[in-house]
Amino acid sequence: MRGDATAIQSLLPAALRGQVALVVTSPPYGPTVHGLVRPGSDGVTKHDNRYNDGTDKGNLAYRDLTGLTDGFTHILDGCRTLLRPGGVVVVTARPWRKNGQLVDLPSAVIGAGMRAGLTPVDRCVALLAALRGGALVARPSFFQLQQVRRARAAGIPMHLISHEDVLVFVKPQDP
Secondary structure (H helix, E strand, O other): OOOOHHHHHHHOOHHHOOOEEEEEEOOOOOOOOOOEEEEEOOEEEEEOOOOOOOOOOOOHHHOOHHHHHHHHHHHHHHHHHHEEEEEEEEEEEOOEEEOOEEEOHHHHHHHHHHHOOOEEEEEEEEEOEEEEOOEEEEOOOHHHHHHHHHHHHOOOOOOOOOEEEEEEEEOOOOO
16 A cells, blocks of 8 residues: 555555554655765765655655654554554654754654554664674764764764664553
């Protein structure tokens, strides 16, 4: 199925309501941190950085953090409706920096899940790294690496974000 996840209940058959054991998802990060890059002779070229065709500005990917979290609350509320009692939603979310300021998306997602009636039960860290020659090599987002390099060049100490949070929620058992 393909469609707007904020309307998940209308996308999926009504027969699934209360039947799903597990949902795994991740919110969009928006155009500033989404996509792939390729170095070239004229600098860096960004590609695969548009959600759908890039014209729907109502898409969650183009909203500010408040709009993104409100939309994601609707998605998680729809997931809660689909879940059976005790069902689990797992969300991966990554913090990022915008204009040098930390955007704590994982905490915003925890709030969204709680507003949707889900109970947070775990928060883990997934390293964005590769194993090469027996050593871990960080695999951060290019965009975050660029932010850190610029900040350090300006004399601003900044750490590189090279992880995602894995957030686990459960639908409470029926009373």
